[in-house]
Amino acid sequence: MQLIMEHLSKQFKNKIAVRQIDAVLSEGIYGFLGANGAGKTTLLQMICGIIEPTSGEVKVNGENNIQMGERFRDILGYLPQEFGYTPGFTAKDFMLYIASIKGLEPKYAKRKTIELLRLVNLEKETNSKIRTFSGGMKRRLGIAQALLNDPKILILDEPTAGLDPKERAYFRNIISEMSKDKIIIISTHIVSDIEYISDQVLVMKKGDFILQGTPEELLDKVKGEVWSCRIPHKKWVGFESRYCVVNSHVLANDVDARIVSLEAPIDGAVNVEPTLEDLYLKCFSDEMEAGE
Ligand SMILES: Nc1ncnc2c1ncn2[C@@H]1O[C@H](COP(=O)(O)OP(=O)(O)OP(=O)(O)O)[C@@H](O)[C@H]1O
Ligand SMILES: [Mg+2]
Known part of the structure; x- marks a missing residue:
């Protein structure tokens, strides 16, 4: 068929x-x-x-x-x-x-x-x-x-x-x-x-x-672009508008964030295994910013 x-x-x-x-x-x-x-x-x-x-x-x-x-x-x-x-x-x-x-x-x-x-x-x-x-x-x-x-x-x-x-x-x-x-x-x-x-x-x-x-081929497209990082509160302001933030958890001293970016968003960021949700958010992050 x-x-x-x-x-x-x-x-x-x-x-x-x-x-x-x-x-x-x-x-x-x-x-x-x-x-x-x-x-x-x-x-x-x-x-x-x-x-x-x-x-x-x-x-x-x-x-x-x-x-x-x-x-x-x-x-x-x-x-x-x-x-x-x-x-x-x-x-x-x-x-x-x-x-x-x-x-x-x-x-x-x-x-x-x-x-x-x-x-x-x-x-x-x-x-x-x-x-x-x-x-x-x-x-x-x-x-x-x-x-x-x-x-x-x-x-x-x-x-x-x-x-x-x-x-x-x-x-x-x-x-x-x-x-x-x-x-x-x-x-x-x-x-x-x-x-x-x-x-x-x-x-x-x-x-x-x-x-x-x-799904594997698509995951390959964001391999190396997904980061786990800790961002101090004072640097966090503006981060969300500059980066594609998949997840963020505000802690006492900093923010624990998962970010899709070609390069490390901050010193100490660690590359993590991508999921399709990371790819999806990367594809549509521009629409979210524009509020579409
Ligand atoms: N009968 C219609 N007349 C005019 N515009 C329409 C009509 N049906 C859909 N559209 C427009 O076409 C575009 C695609 O709509 P569609 O419903 O196919 O999207 P979708 O991906 O199914 O969205 P959703 O996830 O919200 O169901 C939208 O901009 C919508 O406003
Ligand atoms: Mg629909």
């Missing part, structure tokens, strides 16, 4: 949300990492064929996704960022309802509903109304509905929004288990959600992929 984005662009009036994206995806897990407004949702909606690109196209095994129509929807699973749940439905009703929209056989739909509610740990809530669900439970139901047709292409737009740390860990495990024969795209701005499970991480900024590679 091959999913190709060819010079994909989307413009809303005078706002370019996605600019000339090219990418080739095959089976595996892809983490699309980007700040708010980077263009993740717009890009995913074009991949799903929900919105048309202004220029360029998405191809699945050489065929245009929109022209494929139903044949494309049959192999697609999608969890939108904003998902409308019907509060009066039970989890089971909701799953069967989505299954009918997808045109699945009732018998298959019933079997799959039981299997998937178990997979996302909602087995006990099968007959509970969605209005009684927490945000995390709704998100898990959203993940389950995206899997109803056993999709070959699974697109999850911020699937972990609202999940607590235990639910996040559980989510990572179920996604990595099912990735063998699927193309899975996960968009997020939470680095830890994709750091350990992605085969490829694509960092999106202002509508473009600015970095792409395996």
